Amino acid sequence: MEPFDGRWPKPLRVLNQEVIECRKCPRLVAWREEVAATKRRAFRDWVYWGRPVPSFGDPAARLLIVGLAPAAHGANRTGRMFTGDRSGDFLYRALFETGFANQPESESANDGLVLNDAFITAPVRCAPPDNKPNPEEVLNCRPFLERELALLRRVRVVVALGGIGFTQYLIFLQKQRIVRSRAAFRFGHGAVHRTHDGGPLLMGCYHPSQQNTSTGKLTAAMLRDLFAEARRLIETEEASVRRTG
Numbered sequence: 001m002e003p004f005d006g007r008w009p010k011p012l013r014v015l016n017q018e019v020i021e022c023r024k025c026p027r028l029v030a031w032r033e034e035v036a037a038t039k040r041r042a043f044r045d046w047v048y049w050g051r052p053v054p055s056f057g058d059p060a061a062r063l064l065i066v067g068l069a070p071a072a073h074g075a076n077r078t079g080r081m082f083t084g085d086r087s088g089d090f091l092y093r094a095l096f097e098t099g100f101a102n103q104p105e106s107e108s109a110n111d112g113l114v115l116n117d118a119f120i121t122a123p124v125r126c127a128p129p130d131n132k133p134n135p136e137e138v139l140n141c142r143p144f145l146e147r148e149l150a151l152l153r154r155v156r157v158v159v160a161l162g163g164i165g166f167t168q169y170l171i172f173l174q175k176q177r178i179v180r181s182r183a184a185f186r187f188g189h190g191a192v193h194r195t196h197d198g199g200p201l202l203m204g205c206y207h208p209s210q211q212n213t214s215t216g217k218l219t220a221a222m223l224r225d226l227f228a229e230a231r232r233l234i235e236t237e238e239a240s241v242r243r244t245g
Contacts, residue, residue, distance in 0.1 A: 008059050009059055009151070011151055012055075012059055012148070012151055015144065015147055015148060015151070016054035016055060017054075018144070019052045019053075019054045019055075019125050019144050020051050020052055020054055021052075022052050022125065022126075022141075022144075024140040024141075025126065025136070025137045025140050025141075027128075027129070027134075027137070028124075028126035028127070028128055028133070028137055029126070031072075031126075031127065031128065031129050032050055032051065032052075032070075032072075032076055032126050032127045033050050035048065035050070035072045035073070035076055035127060036048035036049070036050025036076065036077075037050075039073075040073045043073060043077055046077055048076065048077045049075070049076060049077060049078060049079035049109075050076060051079070051126075052125035052126050053070040053075045053076065053079060053080070053081055053122075053125050053126075053127075054081075054125070055081065055119065055120060055121040055122075055148060056080050056081045056115065056119070056120050057115040057118050057119035057120050058115050058116060058117055058118060058119055059119065059151075059152070060117075060154050061115070061117050061118050061119035061152065061154065061155065062117050062154050062155060062156040062157065062234045062238070063100060063117055063118040063119070063155070063156070063157050063159065063227075063230055063231075063234060064118075064119050064121065064149075064152060064155045064157070064158045064159070064200070065091075065118060065119070065120045065121070065158075065159050065161060066121055066122065066123070066145075066158060066159070066160045066161065066165035066166075066168065066169055067081065067082065067120065067121070067122040067161045067162070067165055067207070068122055068123065068124065068131070068133075068161065068162050068164050068165060068207060069122055069123070069124035069125070069126065069127060069128050069131065069133055070122070070124075070125065070126065070127045071084075071085045071087065071127060071131070072127040073085065074087065074088060075088075075127070076126075076127035078107075078108050078109050079109045080106070080108075080109040080113075081120045081121075081122060082106060082120060083106040083107070083108065083109060083111075083113075084106065084107060084108065086208075086210050086213065087207070087208045087209055087210065087213075088106040088208075089105070089106070090208035090213055090218075090220060090223060091106075091161075091208050091223070092104055092105065092106045092113065093105075093220065093224075094220065094223040094224045094226075094227050095115065095118060095227060097224050097227075098224060098227040098228050098230075098231055099116065099117075099231065100115060100116055100117060100118040100227065100231075101113060101114070101115055101116065101118070102114045102115075102116065117234075119152060119155075121145060121148055122145075122165070123138055123141060123142065123145050123164060123165060123168040124137060124138055124141050125141055125144065126141075131209075138164070138168070142168065142171070142172075145168060145172065146172050146175070149169075149172055155200045156200055156201065156233070156234045156237040156238065157200055157201045157202075157203060157230045157233050157234050157237070158200045158201070158202050158203065159203045159205050159226070159227070159230055160187070160202065160203065160204055160205065161205050161206075161207045161208065162205075162206070162207035162209075163187045166185075166187045166202070166204055167182065167187075169202060170182045170185055170195075170202075173195055173196070173199075178195060178196045178199065179195055179196065185202065187204045188204050189204055189205055189206045189218070189222070189226070190203070190204065190205070190226055190229070191203065191204040192233065201233055201237065203226065203229075203230060203233075205223070205226050206218040206222075208223060
């Protein structure tokens with residue numbers, strides 16, 4: 001199974017292959033492989049992916065979605081981000097309803113799902129215990145995200161699903177000396193920040209975790225509306241570039 005599109009530009013394909021082969025974090029390697037071996041009863045007939053999960057989507061995307069990490073029995077099972085769990089059910093339905101995906105479901109890496117003008121990545125590529133990577137693990141994985149961000153040159157809007165994705169994107173901008181401090185950028189659902197002239201807008205979004213969706217902190221309508229706004233902002237930014245260019 002190849003969980004990323006073989007038609008991608010070579011630098012992205014090489015990067016994703018490096019992601020898949022990574023074994024930098026002993027705790028995460030042990031956990032992802034233990035989960036893949038023991039499985040969940042409902043998925044006992046599955047052959048789990050059990051490796052780092054590569055990014056997914058359109059390499060020419062204007063929308064970049066930054067998550068957190070694979071779910072143990074979701075992407076760690078299927079090999080594709082936000083696929084096979086309830087978070088993905090919420091996310092892909094919203095992307096379908098706003099024209100960024102060709103279908104609302106995400107069950108396996110071979111189910112025909114295609115993203116249109118959207119690309120999904122994450123700061124951590126292995127499923128962490130309790131969904132909580134430690135700081136060293138985030139640091140080990142950061143070069144993958146940084147290289148990817150440098151390759152995705154058409155992005156106009158970045159949607160960060162949760163505070164960790166929000167912070168990691170800003171750290172990248174700091175290292176590039178694009179922003180001096182992260183203090184001015186407050187995470188909030190629907191909050192929009194202009195990080196620098198000509199650069200992508202940064203939007204905060206509650207993560208579509210079961211904890212947030214089951215409590216009503218994030219509803220399907222809220223998520224759909226946020227991506228509808230992201231689409232509007234993309235078109236506005238494109239129009240502005242055409243006027244000034």
